[in-house]
Amino acid sequence: MQFEGQLAQAHCQHPFAVLGPQFNGTNTFVQYWQPGAQAVEVVDAASAESLGSLAPANSDGLFNGVIEGLSSSSAYQLKVTTDEGESLVTDSYQFQAEAYHAVHFIDHEPQNLYRQAGAQRITLERDGFHAEAIRFAVFAPNASAVSVIGDFNSWDGRYHPMQKTDMGYWVLVVPGLTEGTRYKYQVKDANGHQLPHKADPLGFYAEQYPSHASLIYDHERYEWQDAKWLEKAAKQNKYQTPMSVYEVHLGSWKRPGNPEQRYLSYRELAEELVAYVTEMGYTHIELLPVSEFPFDGSWGYQPVGLFAPTSRFGSPDDFKFFVDTCHQNDIGVIIDWVPAHFPEDGHGLARFDGSHVYEYADPRRGWHPDWNSCIYDFGKDTVRQFLVANALYWLEHFHVDGLRVDAVASMLYLDYSREDGEWIPNVHGGNENLEAISLLKWMNEEVYRHFPHAMTIAEESTSFPKVSRPVFDGGLGFGFKWNMGWMHDSLHYISKDPAYRTYHHSEMTFSMVYAFDENFVLPISHDEVVHGKGSLIGKMPGDEWQQAANHRCYAAFMYGHPGKKLNFMGNEIGQSSEWNHDASVDWRLLDFEKHQGIQRLYRDLNHLYKALPALHQIDHEPAGFDWIDLHNHEQSVFSFVRHSLNGTQQVYVISNMTPTPRENFRLGVQQPGEYQLVLNTDDSVYWGSGAATPQQCEAEPVPWNHQPYSINVNLPPLATLFIVFNKE
Incomplete structure (x- = not known):
C-alpha cells in the first residue's frame, strides 16, 4: 500500500486517513503505526479491559484489525511490545477532532495564534476517560510532510506524522507529554527534501545551544502578585507622570x-x-x-x-x-x-518549510543589508x-x-x-x-x-x-x-x-x-x-x-x-x-x-x-516650557523654565557649559517671591568644586530676559542648576 511507504519514510500528509480508528457501525477498524513494535493489544482506556489485538500488516511496524464495541465517544489505549518491553500508549490518531480544534477561528483574532497554535496543554475527555495531552499546531503551508519529534519518540520523524489542514497548519495531539519535554518539527519541503529540524515558531520555552529545542510550557501555572500595580497603571496618564x-x-x-x-x-x-x-x-x-x-x-x-x-x-x-x-x-x-528582521539560523523561521513562509521572497525586500538577516513579509x-x-x-x-x-x-x-x-x-x-x-x-x-x-x-x-x-x-x-x-x-x-x-x-x-x-x-x-x-x-x-x-x-x-x-x-x-x-x-x-x-x-x-511636577507633568505640550534665554551663545549658558500642570510650580534650569564661573549672573523670572536652589551639579557631594552658590534668593522687580522679574545667581563652572518657585 502506498501509505505504508509514506509512513516508513516520514512522508505522510494525512495520517488521520490511515491511522487510528475508522468507524463502521459496531465494528471499528483500528490501524496503528510504531516502528519496532512486535505486538499490539487494544484496551479500553476507562476500564483497562482488553478489546482485542491488532495483527501486523507488515514488518515495518504497521498493525491493524477490527475492534468490536469501540465508539467515537470512547477512548482506547495500546499495550505495545518492543525489544525494550511492554508499554501503554494512548493513540494520538483517535483524537482527530481535538487536533483540528487548533485551527478553529485561529485567524479571527491575533491572540488566537498563541492560544491555539504551538504546543498547547489540553485535557482529553471521553466516556470514563480523562487525560492530559499536548496539542501541536505549526504553520508550514508548502511542506510535503511534518512530524513532531522529541525525547518522547527518540527524535524519529516516523513516529508522529502530523495532519495537514486546509489552512496550511499541521496538527496532532500527543497524550501523556509533560511540561519541560523537548520537541521540534521535522519538516520536508515541497520536493520531499528534509530541512534542518525546526524549533516551534510559537514555542514558549527554548533550550540553548546546541539543541535549540523547544520545551513544553504551561502558562497557567504562575500565580501573579501584581494586582495593585496593574490597578494603579490603569489609572495613570502616562504622559503626565514621570x-x-x-x-x-x-x-x-x-x-x-x-x-x-x-x-x-x-x-x-x-x-x-x-x-x-x-x-x-x-x-x-x-x-x-x-x-x-x-x-x-x-x-x-x-x-x-x-x-x-x-x-x-x-x-x-x-x-x-x-x-x-x-x-x-x-x-x-x-x-x-x-x-524588523530575524536571522537565518537553520532551526528558525527562515525558509521554514523550504519556501519563504515568513520573509519576503525577493531579496530586495526580504534581506537586510545592515544586519545580514531576513525581513518579515509585512503584507x-x-x-x-x-x-x-x-x-x-x-x-x-x-x-x-x-x-x-x-x-x-x-x-x-x-x-x-x-x-x-x-x-x-x-x-x-x-x-x-x-x-x-x-x-x-x-x-x-x-x-x-x-x-x-x-x-x-x-x-x-x-x-x-x-x-x-x-x-x-x-x-x-x-x-x-x-x-x-x-x-x-x-x-x-x-x-x-x-x-x-x-x-x-x-x-x-x-x-x-x-x-x-x-x-x-x-x-x-x-x-x-x-x-x-x-x-x-x-x-x-x-x-x-x-x-x-x-x-x-x-x-x-x-x-x-x-x-x-x-x-x-x-x-x-x-x-x-x-x-x-x-x-x-x-x-x-x-x-x-x-x-x-x-x-x-x-x-x-x-x-x-x-x-517636582513641573519636570514631568507637561512634557509633550508647549505650555510646559518657556525659554528664558536661548541666545546666550557668547557665554554658552542655556536657561529655561518648566511648568507644572496646575501652574503652581516652576523649575528654572540653567546650564553653564563652560569652565568659567559666573558670579552675580542675572536671570529673568516670571513671578515675584522666593526661589529655592534644589540641585547644583557642581556640589562637592557630586565631586564638584563646591563653589559657593546661595540656596535661596528673592526675585527683584528688575526686568530681565524679557521677564518682569529677575534673580541673581552664581553659576559654577560646567554646571547645571535647578531652581524651584512654588506659588504656595
Whole structure:
C-alpha cells in the first residue's frame, strides 16, 4: 500500500486517513503505526479491559484489525511490545477532532495564534476517560510532510506524522507529554527534501545551544502578585507622570565570578537589579530583547524564538517572577521588541518549510543589508497576525508594561540602507513600505485596545510624520518616540571643547523647534556607548575633573529638558570604558569619589524628577516650557523654565557649559517671591568644586530676559542648576 511507504519514510500528509480508528457501525477498524513494535493489544482506556489485538500488516511496524464495541465517544489505549518491553500508549490518531480544534477561528483574532497554535496543554475527555495531552499546531503551508519529534519518540520523524489542514497548519495531539519535554518539527519541503529540524515558531520555552529545542510550557501555572500595580497603571496618564528608564542588558549588568564567569538569573536579578533601580529612583527598566536568540553578540536583536523569554537566565516562570517583583516595587518593565528582521539560523523561521513562509521572497525586500538577516513579509496575513499576536503575547502572559520597537525606520522605508536598483518602489512609485506602515498601525491599535495601560515606543530616526499620534489622526499609533535628533545634536555639542561651543549653540536649542511634534523620550542608549563610540563620560572634553563636570552638567540638562528619560546602564556611574556585552558594568569604579559623585547625582536627579511636577507633568505640550534665554551663545549658558500642570510650580534650569564661573549672573523670572536652589551639579557631594552658590534668593522687580522679574545667581563652572518657585 502506498501509505505504508509514506509512513516508513516520514512522508505522510494525512495520517488521520490511515491511522487510528475508522468507524463502521459496531465494528471499528483500528490501524496503528510504531516502528519496532512486535505486538499490539487494544484496551479500553476507562476500564483497562482488553478489546482485542491488532495483527501486523507488515514488518515495518504497521498493525491493524477490527475492534468490536469501540465508539467515537470512547477512548482506547495500546499495550505495545518492543525489544525494550511492554508499554501503554494512548493513540494520538483517535483524537482527530481535538487536533483540528487548533485551527478553529485561529485567524479571527491575533491572540488566537498563541492560544491555539504551538504546543498547547489540553485535557482529553471521553466516556470514563480523562487525560492530559499536548496539542501541536505549526504553520508550514508548502511542506510535503511534518512530524513532531522529541525525547518522547527518540527524535524519529516516523513516529508522529502530523495532519495537514486546509489552512496550511499541521496538527496532532500527543497524550501523556509533560511540561519541560523537548520537541521540534521535522519538516520536508515541497520536493520531499528534509530541512534542518525546526524549533516551534510559537514555542514558549527554548533550550540553548546546541539543541535549540523547544520545551513544553504551561502558562497557567504562575500565580501573579501584581494586582495593585496593574490597578494603579490603569489609572495613570502616562504622559503626565514621570518616566525615567534604566536600560539594561541582562547578560552584562553584573557578572559574578572571578573572572566574570556567569550570568545572573532572572530570580537573582529580581533581587539585585530591582533593589538597585529602586534605590536609584528609576521608574522603569527597559530590557534589551529577551526573546530567545542564538547569538550572544547580537544582544538579542537577532531573535529566533519570539514567544520565548531567553532561557540564558532561567525559565519563563522565572522571567514572570522578575516582572512581578518589579511591579511589587513600583517599577515598570519595558522590553525591546524586534519585528524588523530575524536571522537565518537553520532551526528558525527562515525558509521554514523550504519556501519563504515568513520573509519576503525577493531579496530586495526580504534581506537586510545592515544586519545580514531576513525581513518579515509585512503584507502576508499570516505574518501580520504572527507579529501582532507576539506583541499582545508579552503584554498578556508576562505583564510587561511597554514595547520599545526596534529599527522602525528600517521598516518604514523600502530603500533603507539600499542603493538605486537595490529596492522595489511601492505601488505609487514611492519608497514607503505601505505594508509595514499598515502593520505598525494595526499592532498599535490592538495593543491599546486590549491593554490601554501599556505603551509602545518607536525607535525611529527620521522625520516620518506623526509616529506617536493616534491612527485615527493619521499617525502610526505609537505612544512615544525616541528623540534621536536631540540625542545626536546634544552629544555632538557636549563633545566639543567649551571654547568652541559658542559656534554650536543652536545644536542645544534646535530640539525645541520640534519638541512637541511627537511624544518624545530622550535616549542615551546602548547604541551610544558601543562600536567605537566610547563611554558617555569618555565623550566629554577636558581633564578628568572637566570630563566629570561636563557629564554631570549634561545629565541634569537632560533631566530638565522636555521628554521622558532613558539612560543605559553604566552611564549613571560614569563608566569610563565602552560597553562590552561579555563583561559586567565596572562596579569597581564606585571605590572612587568621582564615580560615587556621578552615581549620587543620577540618584538625586531621578528622585527630584519624580518629586517636582513641573519636570514631568507637561512634557509633550508647549505650555510646559518657556525659554528664558536661548541666545546666550557668547557665554554658552542655556536657561529655561518648566511648568507644572496646575501652574503652581516652576523649575528654572540653567546650564553653564563652560569652565568659567559666573558670579552675580542675572536671570529673568516670571513671578515675584522666593526661589529655592534644589540641585547644583557642581556640589562637592557630586565631586564638584563646591563653589559657593546661595540656596535661596528673592526675585527683584528688575526686568530681565524679557521677564518682569529677575534673580541673581552664581553659576559654577560646567554646571547645571535647578531652581524651584512654588506659588504656595
